[in-house]
Amino acid sequence: MSRIGVLALQGDFIEHEAVLRHLGVKTQQVRTAGDLRDLDGLIIPGGESTTLCRLAHDFSLHEPLRAILEAGVPVWGTCAGLIVLAQRVNDLAFPTLEALDITVRRNAYGRQVDSFEADLDVPALGELPFHAVFIRAPVISGVGAGVEVLARLSPEDSGSPVAVRQGTVLATTFHPEITEDTRFHRYFLGIVETARRRSSPK
16 A cells, blocks of 8 residues: 655645545655655645745755655655645746746745636546636746646646656646545645556565
């Protein structure tokens, strides 16, 4: 059985844990470098990106987090978690993990009162649209050549990317963990299982 860590410094980590437990997955709250040992995957939840980056620095987690990414452990960032993973972010005083070749504008849709919901076309999840909740969401303003866009805010090619993947790194600008649709969590678990099979001894 997979063992998925959820970064539990700040933000909605409890909601991610609840979805994973519902899916029968063993979870581990991550607050120290030791908590990262023997994980099959990691979720960096939404919250406040400056606080998350500062606490990762204060808890000496920045380099251990970079190490598991470099080792190929699948990682999924939601909302603020996406910002933490991005290579290029505006107006952020702390370093990110620079694991995802994207450019991000924080809080680009406005304040908390400007939060919104939208039905997204996500072919990787099947034909049914995914009802996404955006809360002070970042905007992905640029993606590198190696980044796959899984969903856009509008169906047109010019629509802003809201879900992206680069290798074993997944990121969404919205919050799947606060909906009843578990398909994004199951999609991430599929990435985890594929990575486990590839790393298992022949």
